[in-house]
Amino acid sequence: MVAPARAPLRTDRLRTLNAPRLVTVELNADGAPAKVWRSRDNGGGQEETAAVVDAVLEMWRIDDEWWRKLISRRYFAVILESGTRVVLFEDLVTREWFIQTP
């Protein structure tokens, strides 16, 4: 990571890093993710790709910021069949699933 040496920090120029991306998740009998569908824009339209979850490494839950806008998430650190390690979480408020890098 490189510290900004010269330019003063301007929050209006900040870009999100590691923003959660919306996915569709198929759950197994235990309620853990078993398969993930992700759609991406290939220029000419939406392309959907699927990945099977190979292993669930750990799971945890975050409930925070109830005093302004509640954040309630159930996280799963998983390994996909390709060997990639990702984090999946379910937004327990909207019931949507997201994918993120750990």
Add this chain to the structure above:
Amino acid sequence: MASGYIRVPLGLLSMSLSSTSSLAACVWIPLFPLRCEEARHAGLAAYPTAMLAPDTTRKLWQVSSLARHAGVKPGMTVSQAIGLCPTLRLIEPDPVHYDDCFARLLAALNEISPVIESRELGLAYVGCDGLEGIFGSPGTIVDAIRGMMERWNDGMSGAGSPFHRSIVPTFRVGFGLGKFTAWVAASRAKPGEAVIVPVGAEEKFLASQPISVLPLDTDTHRRLRQLGIRSLGALAALPEEAVTAQFGAMGRRLWRLAAGRIAEPVEGRIAPEPIVAALTFFTPVGERELLVHALDQLIGRALKHPRRIGWRVHAVRLRADLEGSSSWLAAILLKDPTADGGCIAAPLKTRLEQAPPTGAVERLVLEFTAFSPGTTELQLFARDAQAAARAGQQRALQCAAREIRMRVKRASLYHVIEVQPWSRLPERRYALIDFEP
């Protein structure tokens, strides 16, 4: 030799940074010093003018077209020229000013392409490989170069010796594969215009050009004309072996140039940030002994510069601002790079002896402009080699960032900065911010 280098700190010299380009645009401003004078002295262009030679005030160096019409030619003595043209206006040369103007021009062209090669004052090559992706066709690349020249000219209007008259109408631009084709195209262009030679059409274009565009000495030129060879096409029509047998290795090169078989690439020049030592005299100095003494002092001071430690000096420039807004310049390339003050001073003292400044000196500036690594032992004493290397990396990063921004026309480099590294929400820990080195 103009000082329009792409400057990098010494630490970067150990890295290989040569860059070349096959497609070339040749930017040519004939009689560049004279054009600079016409630009900064309003109304001068309306008179027949001649510039005195930098090394001797008795002979003419450059002559305007009006003076040429009156029979005045470069190399004539002043008395001969005045005899032919009594209204002739003589100009004392100001080489430091021309060098500065040209360096600024090269810096402006560097905004178009990172590969710039300066040949002589007023003649530079712009590497154009990859520029199609940014600007489009060769025509639009040439337009971009012309636009940049206009910006340079406008910038000069706000400089210390401002331009009152645009030089832009005297620019000629040639575009083609290899430096020779680009140069020939520029030499055929009308003032202010461009000649573009499409890739693959070099042979046809070159065939109709006169042999005078070749880099010939007068003897070879005469021999070729005696043989009835007046165009590049006529030369290329001869067997290569026959030309080589007649003119040797130089003949082979000439034949290949004429036939369009050689496309010498533009080579971007990398030069270190110079080490500068300057001395302003309380009163202008004309005595050579005093100048020599000042030179020794400046050399001693420059050699002690921390960035010089561990490096030997390869090229040195001595410039003097003279009374009456003229200048004097001596650029020396040392045969053997050295860190010895006496060896550096010797050729400069010879120059001061043989071609001294033509007026009293107000300010003397010494620049070490090129370096060679010292011995391994010397390198151990390079106190700030690491710092220079870091600065070099920063400079290289700046160049790369500028090039990327130019190519993709938007910011595409970012810093990763910590926002809330302790946050349990991964997306809140770090963010991106535009990278502006």
